[in-house]
Amino acid sequence: MTRHAFPMIALHWLTALAVVVAYVSSGDPSKASHALSGQIHVTSGFAVFLLVALRLPLRLLMGVPAAVPGPRWQQRAARAAHGALYALLFAVPLAGWAELADKAHAFSVLGWALPLPDAGALWVRALGAAHTTLGDALVWLAGLHAAAALAHHYVLRDGTLARMLPRRG
């Protein structure tokens, strides 16, 4: 196996798109002045969660290609960054859900009343308070990760980026 399986490639790029949409639409969704951006933020944020919840079991089933040969430190850094990205892809939407419970008594998304956790619970307050910081961390790390992918392609000229792109022709 030299490239990522097509479903994994599709899930990678859909997740990246959903993260960008969630970030660009971020603000306080419970504020009336953010009605539209709030709907977009919560919907795209939940999409991130659903996509990663589908992606991890599929990754176990389909596997991933062996690391592109390179210095050990690069392989370790890539593994650590990918692990942290996966953790944040789960944690950021969950923390957003907790933050929403803290900010709003009720919230409807696409006309559906969202079940919210108990805003008084300690874990909800702690996780909710971390949402903005974790969201920023996810976007910064994804930016570094994208820069590393571009460096592989244009500086090291190896196949790292190509194997995460759909095969042409």
Ligand code: HEM
């Ligand atoms: C990957 C997905 C997400 C990212 C990257 C993200 C990112 C952010 C960021 C950076 C902010 C701060 C905006 C600012 O203060 O200018 C924010 C605010 C907020 N987000 Fe998210 N978010 C995501 C998903 C969610 C989800 C799924 C929910 C709710 C279910 C949510 C609820 C909130 C709430 C309530 C705020 C307002 C926080 C406040 O004003 O204190 N977010 N988000």
Ligand code: HEM
């Ligand atoms: C929010 C945006 C992004 C997130 C959350 C993200 C997340 C991830 C994760 C978790 C992996 C590990 C896949 C696995 O082994 O299961 C990965 C792989 C990869 N990503 Fe991203 N990514 C994002 C954006 C980008 C961008 C913009 C690029 C290119 C410019 C990119 C290029 C790659 C490449 C080439 C791989 C495969 C690395 C390899 O095969 O060794 N990613 N990404």
